[in-house]
Amino acid sequence: MIILKNPEEIEEMKKCGELSARVLRMAGEIIKPGISTFDIDEFIERIIRMNGATPSFKGLYGFPACACISVNEEVVHGIPSKTKILQEGDIVSIDTGATVDGWVGDNAWTFAVGEIAPRTKELLEVTEASMWAGIEQAVPGNHLGDIGHAVQKVAEDAGFGVLREYTGHGVGRVMHEDPNVFNYGKKGHGVKLQAGMVLAIEPMITQGSYKVKTMPDRWTVVTLDKKPAAHFERTIAITNDGPIVLTSEEWAK
Numbered sequence: 001m002i003i004l005k006n007p008e009e010i011e012e013m014k015k016c017g018e019l020s021a022r023v024l025r026m027a028g029e030i031i032k033p034g035i036s037t038f039d040i041d042e043f044i045e046r047i048i049r050m051n052g053a054t055p056s057f058k059g060l061y062g063f064p065a066c067a068c069i070s071v072n073e074e075v076v077h078g079i080p081s082k083t084k085i086l087q088e089g090d091i092v093s094i095d096t097g098a099t100v101d102g103w104v105g106d107n108a109w110t111f112a113v114g115e116i117a118p119r120t121k122e123l124l125e126v127t128e129a130s131m132w133a134g135i136e137q138a139v140p141g142n143h144l145g146d147i148g149h150a151v152q153k154v155a156e157d158a159g160f161g162v163l164r165e166y167t168g169h170g171v172g173r174v175m176h177e178d179p180n181v182f183n184y185g186k187k188g189h190g191v192k193l194q195a196g197m198v199l200a201i202e203p204m205i206t207q208g209s210y211k212v213k214t215m216p217d218r219w220t221v222v223t224l225d226k227k228p229a230a231h232f233e234r235t236i237a238i239t240n241d242g243p244i245v246l247t248s249e250e251w252a253k
Contacts, residue, residue: 004196010237017246020097020105033088037069041080056097067096075229077219088114093231107247108233127205127230130154138243148185161210168202202233
């Protein structure tokens with residue numbers, strides 16, 4: 001069941017969105033060669049709790065950390081570890097969020113660790129661009145397929161792969177609500193979009209094949225060909241005036 005939010009609830013969700021976006025930016029600022037993914041996760045938890053909020057990810061479905069931190073060929077759901085040390089030339093995706101007043105924020109970004117290969121830099125740029133293309137389609141009267149088609153076209157036109165198994169989703173008082181938001185699709189197909197829908201739009205794009213597998217830890221998803229992948233995500237609200245990005249520092253007061 002899709003749960004529509006009224007304007008007052010969307011306004012309330014800006015609080016968790018702002019904190020989630022701020023924490024994600026701050027986490028990106030401490031990324032450097034030699035830092036462990038555990039240290040990044042610890043930093044994220046400290047900032048969230050200092051602001052009187054709760055880490056949305058910790059304990060979710062049994063996940064042990066405050067952020068999914070995925071390096072290079074790890075696409076999503078990487079578990080932070082003291083032994084996972086970032087190196088020059090890596091890319092690292094951080095997916096995290098904060099719960100404020102019962103509302104969940106969810107966002108992700110992929111960061112470069114120092115200088116990265118030109119094709120990998122293009123992967124990051126194209127994945128972000130595909131996210132914004134999908135967000136542009138999040139207007140009343142369009143369909144979920146319009147979002148997926150926009151994401152897919154940007155990524156595949158640049159020669160990159162689009163994950164099939166993992167999707168964006170509705171967001172509200174729980175992390176994952178209906179509907180699933182696929183990163184591929186056909187224009188005019190799928191659920192019709194309405195004002196009041198709140199969606200996490202999150203392309204997961206690969207440099208090579210889109211085929212993936214889950215590692216023995218039962219969380220970390222990696223590309224089968226071991227080529228790098230990127231993940232960008234924003235939570236947005238669909239309104240009659242166009243999409244509003246809720247995970248934005250714009251809402252800070």
